[in-house]
Amino acid sequence: xxxxxxxxxxxxxxxxxxxxxxxxxxxxxxxxxxxxxxxxxxxxxxxxxxxxxxxxxxxxxxxxxxxxxxxxxxxxxxxxxxxxxxxxxxxxxxxxxxxxxxxxxxxxxxxxxxxxxxxxxxxxxxxxxxxxxxxxxxxxxxxxxxxxxxxxxxxxxxxxxxxxxxxxxxxxxxxxxxxxxxxxxxxxxxxxxxxxxxxxxxxxxxxxxxxxxxxxxxxxxxxxxxxxxxxxxxxxxxxxxxxxxxxxxxxxxxxxxxxxxxxxxxxxxxxxxxxxxxxxxxxxxxxxxxxxxxxxxxxxxxxxxxxxxxxxxxxxxxxxxxxxxxxxxxxxxxxxxxxxxxxxxxxxxxxxxxxxxxxxxxxxxxxxxxxxxxxxxxxxxxxxxxxxxxxxxxxxxxxxxxxxxxxxxxxxxxxxxxxxx
Amino acid sequence: xxxxxxxxxxxxxxxxxxxxxxxxxxxxxxxxxxxxxxxxxxxxxxxxxxxxxxxxxxxxxxxxxxxxxxxxxxxxxxxxxxxxxxxxxxxxxxxxxxxxxxxxxxxxxxxxxxxxxxxxxxxxxxxxxxxxxxxxxxxxxxxxxxxxxxxxxxxxxxxxxxxxxxxxxxxxxxxxxxxxxxxxxxxxxxxxxxxxxxxxxxxxxxxxxxxxxxxxxxxxxxxxxxxxx
Numbered sequence: 001x002x003x004x005x006x007x008x009x010x011x012x013x014x015x016x017x018x019x020x021x022x023x024x025x026x027x028x029x030x031x032x033x034x035x036x037x038x039x040x041x042x043x044x045x046x047x048x049x050x051x052x053x054x055x056x057x058x059x060x061x062x063x064x065x066x067x068x069x070x071x072x073x074x075x076x077x078x079x080x081x082x083x084x085x086x087x088x089x090x091x092x093x094x095x096x097x098x099x100x101x102x103x104x105x106x107x108x109x110x111x112x113x114x115x116x117x118x119x120x121x122x123x124x125x126x127x128x129x130x131x132x133x134x135x136x137x138x139x140x141x142x143x144x145x146x147x148x149x150x151x152x153x154x155x156x157x158x159x160x161x162x163x164x165x166x167x168x169x170x171x172x173x174x175x176x177x178x179x180x181x182x183x184x185x186x187x188x189x190x191x192x193x194x195x196x197x198x199x200x201x202x203x204x205x206x207x208x209x210x211x212x213x214x215x216x217x218x219x220x221x222x223x224x225x226x227x228x229x230x231x232x233x234x235x236x237x238x239x240x241x242x243x244x245x246x247x248x249x250x251x252x253x254x255x256x257x258x259x260x261x262x263x264x265x266x267x268x269x270x271x272x273x274x275x276x277x278x279x280x281x282x283x284x285x286x287x288x289x290x291x292x293x294x295x296x297x298x299x300x301x302x303x304x305x306x307x308x309x310x311x312x313x314x315x316x317x318x319x320x321x322x323x324x325x326x327x328x329x330x331x332x333x334x335x336x337x338x339x340x341x342x343x344x345x346x347x348x349x350x351x352x353x354x355x356x357x358x359x360x361x362x363x364x365x366x367x368x369x370x371x372x373x374x375x376x377x378x379x380x381x382x383x384x385x386x387x388x389x390x391x392x393x394x395x396x397x398x399x400x401x402x403x404x405x406x407x408x409x410x411x412x413x414x415x416x417x418x419x420x421x
Numbered sequence: 422x423x424x425x426x427x428x429x430x431x432x433x434x435x436x437x438x439x440x441x442x443x444x445x446x447x448x449x450x451x452x453x454x455x456x457x458x459x460x461x462x463x464x465x466x467x468x469x470x471x472x473x474x475x476x477x478x479x480x481x482x483x484x485x486x487x488x489x490x491x492x493x494x495x496x497x498x499x500x501x502x503x504x505x506x507x508x509x510x511x512x513x514x515x516x517x518x519x520x521x522x523x524x525x526x527x528x529x530x531x532x533x534x535x536x537x538x539x540x541x542x543x544x545x546x547x548x549x550x551x552x553x554x555x556x557x558x559x560x561x562x563x564x565x566x567x568x569x570x571x572x573x574x575x576x577x578x579x580x581x582x583x584x585x586x587x588x589x590x591x592x593x594x595x596x597x598x599x600x601x602x603x604x605x606x607x608x609x610x611x612x613x614x615x616x617x618x619x620x621x622x623x624x625x626x627x628x629x630x631x632x633x634x635x636x637x638x639x640x641x642x643x644x645x646x647x648x649x650x
Contacts, residue, residue, distance in 0.1 A: 002531040006520075013519030324517055327474070328580065329504025331497060331534030 001333060007341035010321075014314065021307050022349040028303035029354025029393070032296040035359060035385060039289055039375040043282065046072070048376070049193040049395045050274035052124020054254050054387035057081070057089060057261055058243035062282065063277045070101055071274070072194050072244040073370075075109045077103045080240035085267060088243060092260075095251035097122040099245040102206045102238055105165045107176070110151060112165050114206035114238070120146070122247055125193045135159050136186030139202045142186035142230050148196040150371065154185040162404030165201070167213060179289050180209045180226060192376030207238040230414050249388070300393060304400050307346055309337060311404040335412045336405035347394050355382075355390075424485070425588050425620040426450040426469035430505045431482035432646075433472055441498070442468045443479070449636065451586065455614065455621040456633045460640030466624050469640070470590055473501035473622070474507060487587050504533035508589040508619065510580030515577035518566035522556070523547050525565050526580045536584025543583070549567065550579035554609050573600045580611050585617040592624050607633060 011018045033329055049071050050056075057193040058066045059079035061318040083416065090098050097411055099122060102114030117158065120131055120138040136159035138146055161184045182201060190196055208229040248254055261271035322335050331339075359379045369375045380388065442465045450456050460466040471477045472484060475491045476499075483490045487506050494502055508529070516525045526547040530537035540546035551561055554575040559626040560568060568576065574594055581589045591610075595603040607630065608618060614621050623634065631637045 006531075008519075009524075011520050069601040136623070320514055321517055322510075324515065325528075327511070328528045329500070329536070331500040331532075334532070406583075 003337050004341050004345075006325075007338050007345060010338070011345055017310055017314075018346060021310050021346055024306050024398050025300075025347060025350025025397075026353035026357055028296070028299040029317070029351055029390070030357035030361065031299050032389075033291075033355055033382070033386075035292045035296045036382075037358065037362060038293075038377060040380070042375060043278075045192065045376050046067065046278055046281075047128045047275070048191075049195070050278070051126055052122075052128055052276055053245045054248040054251060055246040055261075055271055055273060056243055056277075057246060057269055058272045059273075059407050061219060063270055063272040064281050066243065066270050067272060067281070069123055070103070070245075070325050073103075077242055079268065081244070082267060083237065083241070083385055084262070085269065085420070086241060086244055088264070088266070089246060089261070092257060094257060095246055096249045097247040098128055099123060100203055100241045101243045101245065102203050103242040104164045105164070105206070105209075107151075107165050107168060107199050108155065110197055110199060112145075112201060114203040115200055116203055119200065123245070124247075125191050125195065129191075131195070134187045134189045134190040136184070138186055139200075140185055141183070142202055142208065143180060143182050143226060144202065145182040145203075146188065146333060147184055147185040148188050148198045148200075149190035149358035150196040150199050151199055154371075157184050157187070159186065165209070165375060166255040167200075177209045179207075179224075188421075192370070204237055204239065205302050208232070232249070301348065302396055304347070304393075307343060307350075307397065308400050308403055311343060311401060312407070315404055315408055318408075319411065323410060326412050330407050332412050336409040338407040339408050340398055340401045342346075343404075344394070347397030350397075351390055351394060392396065423452065423481070424449050425452050425482075426622070427453070428473075429483045429485075431472065431479050431484060433468055433477065433479040435563060437467075441646040443472065443644055445469070445482075445643050446645075449621050450622060452587070453615075453618055455611070455633075455635045456623065457634035458622060458624045458640055459626065459628060459631065459635045459637060460624055461626050464640045465644050465646065466592070467642055469620075469644075470592055470624065473588075473590065474509070475503050485576060501533070504529065505535040506587045509584075509592040510574070510577045510581045510588040510589065510594040510596040512593040513570060514566075514572070515580070515623060516565035517575055518564065521562045521564055522551065522568065522576050523561050525576055526583055529586075530581060530584055533584065536586065538584075540584040546583055547579065550582055550613065551576070553606055553613050554579045555605075556633060570597050571606070574598065574606060576611065577610065578606070582617050582619065584611050586619055588620045588622060590622050590624075593626070594623075594626070597629070603630075 050067075051116075056067060056070055058070060059081050061078045065075060065078065067395065069077055072288070086100055089095060097118055099115055099119045103111060105112040119139055121287065123131055125131075133146075135148065136146070145163065150210050151157065162181045164181055165177045182205075188195065208224060211224050246257075248257070258271045258273065261269050273314060325335060325338075326332070362377055362379050369377050428445055428448040430447075431443055432441055434441045442479075458469075460468065466475065470634040472479055473486065475484075475486070475494070478492060486502065489502060491499060491502070516522075518530070520528070523544065527543045530540050530543045537543055548558070548561065552558070556572060556575055556579070560572065565573065565576065574597070577594070581591070596608055598606055610621075611633070623630075624640075
């Protein structure tokens with residue numbers, strides 16, 4: 001207790017250097033905590049989006065690619081699967097629901113996805129939550145569009161607004177589906193998933209607006225006007241879709257169905273289980289995460305070494321202090337303990353400040369990350385093993401402080417009571 | 422037998438050196454005695470003080486402090502013994518600059534339970550001693566480095582005396598003071614020493630001070646090691 005108080009006063013006396021040292025350690029801890037929290041948040045964010053989907057089926061490709069493209073809009077869309085295949089999947093006994101997805105067009109750089117009412121009914125995210133409408137309703141007309149929360153927020157759209165879709169993806173598109181304006185029929189509540197950044201139109205509208213676009217650009221004079229389109233919509237049920245999300249009656253059926261679909265003879269398919277495919281993805285990103293972690297750990301080590309440097313450089317100027325303490329009854333080990341206590345206070349301060357800094361950064365950057373990357377981050381208390389790591393850093397801080405402490409110990413023994421100038 | 426300090430046939434050589442620094446046949450201090458030890462620099466007085474403080478262990482001979490043979494104690498035991506029985510005043514820079522005056526005075530009581538017990542209410546004892554050393558109460562909670570050199574020496578004296586140690590070692594405590602302040606310092610120090618009943622070993626090269634002490638010992642005379650060959 002006495003020593004801790006002495007350590008505290010001694011630190012207070014050198015508060016500028018001490019504050020800087022604490023800040024150095026705090027920054028390194030903040031980096032470590034941030035890397036770990038963001039890593040966790042990214043993973044959770046991905047799981048959130050597919051937590052209610054048992055299987056995703058698309059044209060044969062790498063599962064990771066199919067998953068990234070269909071759910072997260074990362075990468076370019078691959079091949080399509082036929083309507084017959086969709087019917088085949090629907091007909092499977094254990095299939096409870098299917099959500100067809102047609103991907104390709106865009107609006108102001110954001111993805112426009114063709115789907116059906118089933119999407120609003122069956123899609124589940126996070127803890128089996130269903131989609132809620134913030135305003136309006138799901139599709140009522142062929143040329144209705146339902147927009148995600150971010151789309152409504154960023155572009156300021158509300159129910160009743162008319163928008164044009166662009167042919168193909170990308171931020172700037174020269175080709176717009178000018179003949180077919182869409183009306184915003186509904187806006188979704190925020191989900192913290194890529195749904196927030198998508199626009200949804202009826203899958204049949206996808207077919208209709210592409211009549212006359214068979215060559216990739218609009219053939220002048222061709223195409224259907226909206227009223228014709230409404231009449232003929234059933235004829236333009238798209239022959240191909242990009243992928244289908246599948247929900248099963250019993251999760252256990254997933255393995256059999258996956259095998260069947262992967263061996264489907266009519267066309268080559270990839271059927272994936274989102275959770276398992278995400279595991280594969282993490283294995284891919286694991287190396288990058290490891291590098292980030294390693295960097296963070298190195299920075300923490302740098303911070304601790306900085307502290308030891310400060311303690312070592314002060315040893316000389318504190319020689320007199322030590323002699324005074326010794327002459328007044330302090331034992332040599334108490335002098336050494338004083339330095340260890342000081343290091344302990346510095347590291348504890350650094351840890352506390354670092355965690356606060358990290359949480360502050362997450363809190364401050366959260367909205368921006370959600371806006372730009374659609375990444376929902378939140379302040380979550382470190383898990384037990386992360387507490388253990390932080391505790392370990394504290395212990396390591398005390399251990400490295402043993403170097404100056406042992407030096408001080410030896411020196412006090414040699415100096416005795418002599419006060420040297 | 423009734424001695425605070427009893428040194429017999431002491432011989433000390435610093436490690437790695439050939440010649441002894443100390444070779445003292447006998448030096449004693451009686452309880453409450455004020456001994457002036459005259460020693461010019463190089464006469465081995467720092468080493469002698471370190472030996473009495475049990476910070477260095479002599480190769481031969483015996484140092485008995487309050488009847489306890491120091492060489493028979495472990496390192497930790499010597500530390501505890503020093504803390505319990507000795508008060509120390511240095512030439513200057515006695516105080517921890519980052520503690521306030523009172524905390525500096527009570528410092529020995531933090532390391533020695535015996536001193537704390539004898540002091541009773543440690544804070545009150547510190548206040549009494551500070552008052553006795555003529556330091557105004559407005560200074561008691563100032564940081565030590567805000568005081569003048571003379572004030573700091575008086576704080577150091579108060580600290581050396583808290584918890585009534587058996588022996589106070591003073592190593593040229595007045596050398597940084599001018600004549601007036603030196604006399605005043607000695608007056609106060611003697612008063613407080615007598616109150617506490619401690620013995621005093623006062624080391625100085627300034628013979629002028631010697632007249633005020635009970636006994637004067639010339640270190641070069643008793644230290645045969647330092648005698649020119």
